[in-house]
Amino acid sequence: MPSSDVVVQIDQLSKVFRVGFWGKRVTAVDQLSLSVRQGEVFGFLGPNGAGKTTTIKMLMGLIYPTSGRASILGHPIGDPASKAKLGFLPESPYFYDYLTSHEFLNFYGHLFGLWGASLDTRVDELLELVGMTHARDLQLRKFSKGMLQRVGIAQALINDPELVVLDEPMSGLDPVGRKEVRDLIFRLKESGKTVMFSSHILHDAELLCDRVAMIMKGKLVACGQVSDLIERGATHEVEMVVDRLSPEGLAQLRLLASKVVLQGERVMVVLASQQSVDEALDVIRAAKAKLVSLTPHKASLEDLFIREVRGGQPAAEVHV
Amino acid sequence: MKVLSIALNTFRENLRDKLLYNLLVFALLMIGSSLLLMRLTLGEFHRLLLDVGLGSINIFGVLIAIFVGIGLVNKEIEKKTIYTIVSKPVARYQFLVGKYLGLTITLFVNTLIMAGGLLLVLVAQEVPIDGMLFKALGLIFIEFMVITAVALLCSTFTSATLSAIFTLAAYVIGHLTADLKTFGAKMGEGGQMLLNGLYYVLPNLERFNLKGHVIHHLEVSGSDLLLIVAYGLIYVTFLLVSASIIFQRRDFR
Ligand SMILES: Nc1ncnc2c1ncn2[C@@H]1O[C@H](COP(=O)(O)OP(=O)(O)O)[C@@H](O)[C@H]1O
Numbered sequence: 001m002p003s004s005d006v007v008v009q010i011d012q013l014s015k016v017f018r019v020g021f022w023g024k025r026v027t028a029v030d031q032l033s034l035s036v037r038q039g040e041v042f043g044f045l046g047p048n049g050a051g052k053t054t055t056i057k058m059l060m061g062l063i064y065p066t067s068g069r070a071s072i073l074g075h076p077i078g079d080p081a082s083k084a085k086l087g088f089l090p091e092s093p094y095f096y097d098y099l100t101s102h103e104f105l106n107f108y109g110h111l112f113g114l115w116g117a118s119l120d121t122r123v124d125e126l127l128e129l130v131g132m133t134h135a136r137d138l139q140l141r142k143f144s145k146g147m148l149q150r151v152g153i154a155q156a157l158i159n160d161p162e163l164v165v166l167d168e169p170m171s172g173l174d175p176v177g178r179k180e181v182r183d184l185i186f187r188l189k190e191s192g193k194t195v196m197f198s199s200h201i202l203h204d205a206e207l208l209c210d211r212v213a214m215i216m217k218g219k220l221v222a223c224g225q226v227s228d229l230i231e232r233g234a235t236h237e238v239e240m241v242v243d244r245l246s247p248e249g250l251a252q253l254r255l256l257a258s259k260v261v262l263q264g265e266r267v268m269v270v271l272a273s274q275q276s277v278d279e280a281l282d283v284i285r286a287a288k289a290k291l292v293s294l295t296p297h298k299a300s301l302e303d304l305f306i307r308e309v310r311g312g313q314p315a316a317e318v319h320v
Numbered sequence: 321m322k323v324l325s326i327a328l329n330t331f332r333e334n335l336r337d338k339l340l341y342n343l344l345v346f347a348l349l350m351i352g353s354s355l356l357l358m359r360l361t362l363g364e365f366h367r368l369l370l371d372v373g374l375g376s377i378n379i380f381g382v383l384i385a386i387f388v389g390i391g392l393v394n395k396e397i398e399k400k401t402i403y404t405i406v407s408k409p410v411a412r413y414q415f416l417v418g419k420y421l422g423l424t425i426t427l428f429v430n431t432l433i434m435a436g437g438l439l440l441v442l443v444a445q446e447v448p449i450d451g452m453l454f455k456a457l458g459l460i461f462i463e464f465m466v467i468t469a470v471a472l473l474c475s476t477f478t479s480a481t482l483s484a485i486f487t488l489a490a491y492v493i494g495h496l497t498a499d500l501k502t503f504g505a506k507m508g509e510g511g512q513m514l515l516n517g518l519y520y521v522l523p524n525l526e527r528f529n530l531k532g533h534v535i536h537h538l539e540v541s542g543s544d545l546l547l548i549v550a551y552g553l554i555y556v557t558f559l560l561v562s563a564s565i566i567f568q569r570r571d572f573r
């Protein structure tokens with residue numbers, strides 16, 4: 001159902017690489033379908049080697065799909081019309097290291113047909129935006145990884161794109177750097193842009209994304225709103241720590257618990273669901289033991305992720 | 321315009337590349353010292369000066385064309401700098417042609433510098449300079465353009481090392497193509513077909529060699545000169561189109 005508010009539409013996209021002397025087939029992306037909507041921050045998640053970069057490279061026209069198709073802003077991938085409205089930051093980017101950041105951004109502006117005074121102001125604005133004004137005349141070879149990431153983001157925005165695609169924009173950055181990238185993505189969203197970014201760090205996605213897709217071994221395993229996916233992955237586990245529990249009390253708790261850990265006087269019990277909390281509390285009171293703590297397990301995308309990695313089986317897609 | 325910005329950026333890249341300066345300094349030293357050493361052979365002095373001078377310019381220019389040319393595209397793919405270019409509204413052929421023009425500008429400047437060095441020596445040694453020398457230098461430059469295009473074509477489908485070997489082979493055989501036919505005539509049918517094939521596919525680089533004319537004060541007609549230049553440019557176009565077709569299909573991975 002492609003509609004006008006769909007910015008990226010991916011249909012049954014696959015990529016098979018041939019590697020090594022014998023041309024062994026490696027399926028990096030396997031029949032992937034998903035769509036990114038106008039104005040949202042879309043997280044493209046998956047463990048290392050899941051096929052995120054391969055998918056993004058196909059969208060950017062760097063490699064050709066083995067089968068399937070995709071469109072960006074209503075044009076088939078690789079169409080200059082869509083490239084003009086697109087910004088892209090590759091994974092661990094390398095740029096022309098003999099250029100200063102100012103020369104670099106100017107050069108990339110030219111590639112969009114931007115010249116003259118308007119480009120100059122644009123370049124200065126962007127350097128300001130990513131906090132690199134001080135390094136304006138420094139050659140990129142002298143940049144740290146974090147600085148490269150920043151000019152990388154600046155070059156992705158040079159044409160004031162409608163869609164910004166970032167491949168692992170936060171990897172390799174320190175906590176402050178990650179926070180800055182997150183803030184920047186929020187600001188892009190506020191100014192009405194669509195942002196698609198990949199990450200293998202779920203925490204970032206949870207804070208940022210309207211919707212996410214999770215892929216594994218090239219296949220889509222989940223796609224939907226972050227809150228829904230968290231709900232799906234949630235375990236509702238409750239962890240209790242109890243002191244001075246009698247052997248009878250312990251025996252009764254074992255029946256309710258999914259996991260029991262003994263540490264001398266202290267007992268740690270994990271309950272599989274909140275329903276058994278009341279029963280467990282009754283047991284503890286009856287045994288005259290002391291409840292030290294009771295902690296509901298906070299659900300996160302990580303739970304779903306880990307469950308999918310362990311399970312290995314692609315789950316049905318949630319449509320939202 | 322996009323092609324031009326890529327070309328100028330490539331030129332800037334070359335200007336900031338140490339390899340190029342080393343090659344150039346080395347070339348100037350070689351040309352200078354070999355010319356000075358030859359003061360001994362008095363009789364043929366002028367002839368040798370011109371012969372060795374033009375010869376060294378040719379060799380060193382070709383070396384620069386090959387060693388910078390093979391890296392033009394490969395380096396961009398290896399360092400992934402091409403990712404951000406190709407994802408912008410730049411067609412792949414525009415990128416290729418831009419890189420090619422950039423190196424051509426570099427080679428042009430290099431040729432000017434080396435030619436300047438040669439002229440200095442010639443003037444110092446009171447060798448009479450005539451127009452044919454400049455025509456010869458011009459054709460040497462056209463030959464550089466052909467060699468650069470060969471290097472670029474090779475680097476669109478193979479590694480830097482193999483590209484260097486192929487291009488060097490094309491340069492050497494390209495100067496021997498006339499012999500290929502003669503040689504082929506003496507061989508069996510299979511060998512003859514192969515050598516004939518090479519004769520027609522490889523550029524006939526001897527056409528760009530006017531050293532003999534310079535040394536023996538022979539003339540080349542304007543129309544002949546034009547024909548040679550046209551031959552070079554058409555050959556370059558053919559190579560660039562082939563390179564673009566291969567490059568267009570390539571996965572950057
Ligand atoms: N150029 C390539 N040649 C062969 N296999 C590749 C290539 N690039 C990626 N792959 C394989 O494709 C799979 C997906 O890789 P990638 O897209 O880089 O994953 P991610 O970005 O999610 O970490 C991996 O198994 C990887 O080994």
Ligand SMILES: [Mg+2]
Nearest residue numbers: 052053091168
């Ligand atoms: Mg990746």
